[in-house]
Amino acid sequence: MSLLQLSIVTPQRLIVSDQVDQVNIPGTEGDLGILYDHAPILTGMRSGQLSYQKEGQTIVLIVSGGYVEVTENRVTVLAETAEFLDEIDRGRAEAARQKAEELLNRADLTDEEFHTAQKKLFRAIARLEGTESSH
Amino acid sequence: MPNLKDIRRRIRSVKNTQQITKAMKLVSASKLRRAQDAILAARPYAMKMMEVLNHLAARCNHDLHPLLAERQGGKVLLLVITSDKGLCGGFNGNILRRTAAYLKENGNKDTALMIAGKKGYDFFKTRSSNIIKHYIGWTRHFEYQMAVDIADILAKLFMEGDVDRIFMVYNEFKSVMAQEVLVEQLLPIVPEKNRNVKEHVVDYIYEPEEEAILDKLLERYMRTEVFRAFLESAASEHGARMTAMDSATRNAGEMIGGLTLTYNQARQAYITKELIEIVNGAEALKG
Secondary structure (H helix, E strand, C coil): CCCEEEEEEEECCEEEEEEEEEEEECCCHHHHHCCCCCCCCEEEECCCEEEEECCCCCEEEEEEEEEEEEEEEEEEEECEEEEHHCCCHHHHHHHHHHHHHHHCCCCCCHHHHHHHHHHHHHHHHHHHHHCCCCC | CHHHHHHHHHHHHHHHHHHHHHHHHHHHHHHHHHHHHHHHHHHHHHHHHHHHHHHHHHHHCCCHHHHCCCCCCCEEEEEEEECCCCCCCCHHHHHHHHHHHHHHHCCCCCCEEEEHHHHHHHHCCCCCCCCEEEECCCCCCCCCHHHHHHHHHHHHHHHHCCCCCCEEEEECCCCCEEEEEEEEEEEEECCCCCCCCCCCCCCCCECCCCCHHHHHHHHHHHHHHHHHHHHHHHHHHHHHHHHHHHHHHHHHHHHHHHHHHHHHHHHHHHHHHHHHHHHHHHHHHHH
């Protein structure tokens, strides 16, 4: 069977470098499933769940923003952050969500502040949603 | 015959120096560990980012984004990364020599400099009339935000046509013992020369539209690259200093050995001389 070469990197470190069957990506314009022989694509990524299948197993990561490139059966994920499900601290994510929500409820934010808060909220929600099913 | 007191004094002074170099070596070693971890962790992301940009530059139309466009003009900017402190072997010297050679070759006038590090600034402030900006004290406290600021300034200079090409001159961290001076083109972003471009290079599917994604991606790329260059330089600096201080400590050890030998010889000669005098004196009395 033909496999995809998947690399997931964040500015902090290399997360995954592996041969996989399929990758599912939360793209900015909608979710994408990448299989062997996919057309070259360059896309933004939103906060959410990224999963890949390897030898019948599905592995899920929570990512927050970044870019994905697919060329010649190599999938490169440049993520802002990426964590495996079991690395996520639900308590912290919940606290982050509340803080972001509070911030968003204020009326005096600048556009930039609003965007950062919004990004933080999405990130927290992605973490919480991802871990819900496993608890 | 050398004076015993003088030799003793010299031994003491060399020992003091050795203690200092030894301490500096240990300090560099611990700083190096941190810097090395930082650069090794940052590399995969930067490399992948560069790979993506290379693919992109090979594929897409270069008029698509101003940061990709080659221009005819000859105005060049060098971002020169040096350290703030010395005592690190050829670390700064190599960078300065390379930069100075470039200035000589291409003319001072059309080459603007942006300098990080006191060593580089001190060297060029009298030699170049075209220093756009300089950052002193960056080695003490370096953060991603600084790379962001620098990258944004560079991108702005390029977009507004103040410069046509931008290079970074910095030490790449090869290993603890070895650094290599690199002159790397930052802008415009060019694909690797030796890439065997396949015949059916298809353009990407872009999501969202090209411009939106390119804007963000290129900005990100610039920041990552500048950040990486600074981390490379920081790790190289500590490596260079550690190696330099290690050999200084060793040299001091050898010197102390040599001086101790001379000292003992001199002392022995002195004792022998006194003995002879005593014996001679006794002989004379006997006679």
